[in-house]
Amino acid sequence: xxxxxxQALGPDLSDSHPTYPNxxxxxxxxxxxxAATSDTQLSLGALYPVFSPEFPEMMPxxxxxxxxxxxxxxxxxxxxxLPSPTAAFRFxxxxxxRFVQLSKTSFVYQSNEPYTGWADFRxxxxxxxxxxxxxxxxxxxxxxxxxxxxxxxKTDKYQGVGDWLLATQDxxxxxxxxxxxxxxxxxxxxxxxxxxxxxxxxxxxxPEMPAGAIIMDxxxxxxxxxxxxxxxx
Numbered sequence: 001x002x003x004x005x006x007q008a009l010g011p012d013l014s015d016s017h018p019t020y021p022n023x024x025x026x027x028x029x030x031x032x033x034x035a036a037t038s039d040t041q042l043s044l045g046a047l048y049p050v051f052s053p054e055f056p057e058m059m060p061x062x063x064x065x066x067x068x069x070x071x072x073x074x075x076x077x078x079x080x081x082l083p084s085p086t087a088a089f090r091f092x093x094x095x096x097x098r099f100v101q102l103s104k105t106s107f108v109y110q111s112n113e114p115y116t117g118w119a120d121f122r123x124x125x126x127x128x129x130x131x132x133x134x135x136x137x138x139x140x141x142x143x144x145x146x147x148x149x150x151x152x153x154k155t156d157k158y159q160g161v162g163d164w165l166l167a168t169q170d171x172x173x174x175x176x177x178x179x180x181x182x183x184x185x186x187x188x189x190x191x192x193x194x195x196x197x198x199x200x201x202x203x204x205x206x207p208e209m210p211a212g213a214i215i216m217d218x219x220x221x222x223x224x225x226x227x228x229x230x231x232x233x
Contacts, residue, residue, distance in 0.1 A: 020152070024216070025115040027149040030125050032107045032231055035139035040104050047089055047102065047135055055091035055100060062087060100128050107132055129231070141228040143221060150216040153209050161200065164214055170198040193224040 048058060088103035101108040109125050152164050162176035175184040184200040197219040205212040222228065 022153065023115055024150040024152050025148055026151045027110065027112050027147075028115060028121055029108065029110040029145075029147040030121075031143075031145045032129060032138075032141055033105060033143040033145075034107075034136070034141045036105045037137045037139050040137045042089060042102060042104060042135065044089060047091070050131060050135070051091040051100065055093055055098075057092040057094060057096070059090045059092070060088075061090055061101065061103075100132070102132055102136060104136075107136060107138075141231040143223045144228055144231060145219065145221040147217070147219045150218070151203065152214040152216065154211040154213055156211050159211065161214055165200070165216070170196070171200060175200060191224070193222060193227075195219075195221045197221075 044058070044060070052058070088101050088106075090099050090101040092099035097112040099108075099110055101110075107129055109128055111121065111124075115121070154164070158164065160176075161178055161182055165171055165176060167173045167176055170186045170188070172184060172186075175182055182200065182202055184198075186196075186198045188196050190196050197217070199215070199217040199219075201215045201217070203209070203213040203215050
């Protein structure tokens with residue numbers, strides 16, 4: 001993922017290459033999927049008192065309504081209009097920028113708030129997972145996914161992808177030479193039972209980003225028994 005680069009010292013250095021005046025990470029999501037326990041029944045009456053002090057907004061999620069949208073708060077203020085069995089409960093902060101979502105087979109924690117570092121996110125993730133365990137009664141963990149979405153705001157002077165990113169094993173040189181449209185996606189397996197997805201895409205200009213932005217979406221999933229065991233009891 002892209003790390004924030006400090007402002008260069010001196011006018012010559014600062015003019016030679018753009019820096020990242022704002023943190024680029026705008027969304028972090030972790031999903032822990034586990035084997036279903038046949039007798040597990042999620043109860044709103046039991047869950048709401050536990051999560052409402054930190055996440056006062058609640059929304060039942062019907063089957064097929066869970067979705068992730070780049071750069072937008074994912075909490076919707078209204079429940080789905082069509083009746084459907086509740087597949088999960090989502091508890092969100094009032095702004096909708098951070099939530100925890102629970103189902104019979106998965107636990108999701110997502111933050112769109114200003115990123116303060118992996119240590120803080122990991123601490124909150126493990127704390128909420130521990131709180132959730134007595135209610136989820138998870139069997140063995142079967143998959144863990146971690147997703148970082150970076151938004152790199154372009155400037156009028158620096159419009160190209162190559163102005164901001166360097167070629168790596170996941171970012172081909174041809175993408176960086178693009179002058180207008182660009183879209184790249186690399187899917188790879190860095191280890192057995194691991195999957196890494198890296199997507200580079202353009203975001204159109206808007207009121208807060210008059211020059212547009214580059215979206216760098218990094219998704220890493222592991223179904224390794226050794227790795228998943230660390231989340232199991």
